[in-house]
Amino acid sequence: MTDRRTAASETELLAAVIASVSDAVVTTDENAGITYMNAAAEALYGVRCEDVCGQSTIRTFLAEHEQERGRDLARRLYEGETLPRDLQLRMRRADATEFDGELNAFLVRDPDGSVLGLAALVRDVTARVAAEAESQTLRAVLESASEGIICLDDAGVIHFFSPAAERIYGYRADEIIGEPVSVLVAEHRQQFLEAFKARVRAGESVRRMTVARRKDGSHVDVMISAGPMRSPAGAVQGFVVTTLDISERRSTQRLLDLVIEHxxxxxxxxxxxxxxxxxxxxxxxxxxxxxxxxxxxxxxxxxxxxxxxxxxxxxxxxxxxxxxxxxxxxxxxxxxxxxxxxxxxxxxxxxxxxxxxxxxxxxxxxxxQAESDRARLAALVQSAPDAIIAQDRDGRIATWNPGAEVMFGLSAEEAIGRDGAELIVPAWERERFWADFAEVRSGRTLTKRCTRVRADGSVFPVRVSAAPVRMLDGAWSGTLSMVRDITDLVAAEAELEARAAQLERSNADLERFAYAASHDLQEPLQSIKLSAGAVIDAAAERLDEDERELLTHIDTAASRLSGQIRGLLQVARVALGEAPEERVPVEAAVQDALDALRAAAHNAGARIDVHRPLPDALVPRAELALVLQNLIANAIKYAREGEPPRITVSGMVGDDALELRVVDDGIGLSDADRARVFDLFERAQPDVPGTGLGLATAQRIIERHGGTITASSAGPGQGSEFTVWLPLKP
Missing domain, CATH: 3.30.450.20 (PAS domain)
Structure with missing residues (x-):
């Protein structure tokens, strides 16, 4: 009796619990007919238990499209399968409205284990499902949005970092959350961060372009929009920042700006x-x-x-x-x-x-202007006295100006369309003509002398300038030639050559005369000098002061004249090519010049620096040594008063030529001095001893070898520089 009473009490207690739970509880018989609904179930479905008792749970409470699934779930339960927890099904109320329900179903057995029916706990999860759907939608938006979304607290610490923000900045969310937002700002923009946050704290929405810093330290142009994040009470508790990578847009804009600007x-x-x-x-x-x-x-x-x-x-x-x-x-x-x-x-x-x-x-x-120039060019072609002839790819004449008509005695109608070589080129030159034609076709421009033949058969000399004619796409389409009759020029050149040969013979005769005269004058001058010296020595006691001064003057003048004659003799020997030509390295010629001037350099206290190594080139020893000797000697003589001369000798090789420089810090040259310094008997300072022939000799030596010698100076008192340029022989 006690056990029955206890069991009855437990049943009552269980029934009371089920009746009072907040979740809907529905039980069915073995055919899924409704046998019990607690108060929560009646409220959920909007129906009393006695009104639906015995009806099919599936047809009564499941949406039509879910009923087949409901029958499948019931079958699986009866077959002994344990269903997953919290199954979601679309359910239906008595008023035909639908809601999202969460179902936990299980078998009900008697003490013997026999199946009595089914029981289900059901709760309305419509709001939760909607919230989850909204959350998924928002997450999908965040996942796919190109703008990054960053949430900060009031101190500027990052609390949320969207996937797009991860892509823009290169940080994972778990790496950056908890870090200050300043790590995302470029160094040169940090100074504006506090003012930016202050504006947002004040409730202002801010939008601007700025420069962000990625995890790898690189910078990226971004557009940011920031606004306050408020609490339910309306207080600002942080910031929401959206950021958009505009680097490609900015790059495109910069490119567009450059295109427009230029x-x-x-x-x-x-x-x-x-x-x-x-x-x-x-x-x-x-x-x-x-x-x-x-x-x-x-x-x-x-x-x-x-x-x-x-x-x-x-x-x-x-x-x-x-x-x-x-x-x-x-x-x-x-x-x-x-x-x-x-x-x-x-x-x-x-x-x-x-x-x-x-x-x-x-x-x-x-x-x-080009159109006008083209018109003028056409007029020029028509009026030019020279023959201007265009030929096509096959060498046939395409244009024939009036100048060509006059020169060759053929009208345009007679010439255009005919083979140019056959028409105006002598037979013995046609092979050369076609070779030249091929060169022009390859892109070369040629200017040469040759002969042409007129319509009457007469042959005359011409100068032909030929150039390729190309289409806009660069394809060769023929040649354009300008032909000038140089009959008069050839005759004038022949006459000029004859006169030049005659002048050369005359110059050679003069140079030989100068050589002979210089040689022959040395002996009488030496006799005068010796005689004057002998009289001074022998009759020194009998001569008065004026007589001694006169004899001394004779001796000095004879010495100076003898030096000038020696210089002339040297110039003549250079002009006549009598100097020996032993070819040695530059170093040897420079050293010969320095050795010859050793005493003069010592007496003057001169410092001569040679920038070594000198070029490894062969030069005529005696002649180049003489040139350098004259240049260095002048640098020693024309030093500034009271200052020992400093002289630099250097050299280099370039473009198959030797270049030597002699630079000093002496009295320098005026413009007038530079114009006449290489003339015979010219000196920059008349009171400085010398013949005025050294630089003239040097110039003639260098010119005889096909070179040049030049003088330059910044002006009086600023030193001089002499440059020798000498072509190298192979």
């Missing part, structure tokens, strides 16, 4: 009031205007009222028609008259209303 034409924009909002630099420069002064100005302010009125008429036409117009115009601008092909087109706002004008103006002044 476009070889005028690119401009006017607003509806006629003021320039944009004007590219190249366009402004082509008009002789300052780009910065143009922006914000009107046509009248830039070009004057007359030209502005013309421009305004075109602007109004574009505004009224609402479509582009293209026209040609001549414009007088600060740099002169320019010719333009201009296109003006309407610019519309978001509503499609024209609120400005775009301008593209190509300066065709040069094209116009």
């Amino acid at each position: 476009a070889p034409m005028v690119v401009a924009v006017k607003d509806q009031h006629g003021r320039y909002r944009m004007f590219n630099r190249i366009g402004a420069e082509s008009l002789g205007l300052d780009q910065h002064a143009v922006v914000g100005s009107t046509d009248e302010e830039l070009f004057g009222s007359e030209l502005a009125a013309r421009f305004s008429d075109r602007d109004e036409e574009v505004m009224e028609r609402g479509e582009p117009i293209t026209y040609q115009e001549d414009v007088q601008v600060p740099i002169g008259m320019r010719h333009f092909v201009t296109t003006k087109f309407p610019l519309r706002d978001a509503a499609g209303v024209v609120d400005g004008i775009g301008i593209l103006a190509a300066d065709v002044t040069e094209i116009r």
Whole structure:
């Protein structure tokens, strides 16, 4: 009795618990007919248990599209399968409205284990499902959004980092959350961060372009938008920042800006009031205007009222028609008259209303000039006294100007279309003509002398300049030749050559005479010098002061004249080519010159620096040594008063030539000195001992070997530099 009473009490207690739980509880018999519904189930489904008792649970409480699934779940339970927990099904109330239900179903057995039916715990999860769906939607948005979303607390510490933010900055969320936002800001933008946060704390929404810093330290252009994140009470408790990678857009914009800025034409924009909002630099420069002064100005302010009125008429036409117009115009601008092909087109706002004008103006002044030049060139070809002949790819004559008609005695009608070689080239030169034709075809331009034949059979000398003619795509299409009759020139050259030969013979005779005279004058001069010296020595006591001074003057003059004659003899020997030509390295010739001047350099306290190593080139020893000796000797003699001379000798080889430099810090050369320093008997300072023949001799030696010698100086008192340029023999 006690056990039965206890069991009854437990059953009552269990029934009371089930009746009072917040989840809906429904039981069925073995055929899924409804046997019990607690109060929560009646409220959930909107029906009393006694009204539906015995009805099919599946047909009564499941949405129509879920009923087959419900029957399958019941079958699986009866077969002994344990179903997953918290199954979601779409359910139906008595009023036919549907909701999302979460179901936990299980078998009900008697103490013997026999199946009595099914029991199910059901709860309405519509709100949760909707929230989860919304959450999934938001997550999908975050996953796919190109903008990164970052949430910060009031201190600027990162608390949320979206997938797009991970892609932009290179950080994973778990790496960056908890870090200050400053790690995402480029170093040169850190100074603006606090002011930025202060504006957002004040409730302001901020949008700006800035530069962000990635995890790898690289920078990226971004557009950020930030606003306050408020608590339910409305207090600012942090920030929400969206960030968009605009580096590609900025790069494209920079490229577009560069294209516009450097476009070889005028690119401009006017607003509806006629003021320039944009004007590219190249366009402004082509008009002789300052780009910065143009922006914000009107046509009248830039070009004057007359030209502005013309421009305004075109602007109004574009505004009224609402479509582009293209026209040609001549414009007088600060740099002169320019010719333009201009296109003006309407610019519309978001509503499609024209609120400005775009301008593209190509300066065709040069094209116009080229057309004019082409016309003048055509006139020049027609009036040129030379023959101007164009031949096609096969060598047939395509053009034949009046000059060619006169030169060859053939009209254009007779010449055009015929083989040029057969028509005007002598038979013995045709092979050479076709070889030249092939060279021109390869792209070379030739100028040469040859002969041509007239219609009457007479042959005459000509100079031919031939160049390839190419199409716009670079393909060769023939040759253009200019032929000049040089009969008179050839005759004049022959006469000139004859006179040159005669002059050369005369010069050679003069040089031999100078050599002979210099040689023959040395002996009497030496006799005069010796005689004067002997008289001074023998009669010194009997001579008065004036007589001794006169004899001393005779001795000095004879010595000076003897030195000049020796110099002339040296010049003559150079001109006649009598100097021996032993070829040695440059070093040997330089050393010969230094050895010859050792005493003079010592007495003057001269410092001579040779920049070694000198070029490894062979030169004529005696002659180059003499040239260097003269240059270094002059540097020693023409030192500044009271200062020992400093002289530098250096050399280099380039372009198959030797270049030697002798540089000093002496008295320098004036412009007049440089003009005459290489002349015979010329000296920069008359009171300095010398014959005035050293540099003249040096110049003749170098010129005889095909070289040059030059003098330069910054001016008096600033030293001199002599440069020897000597071609090297193979």
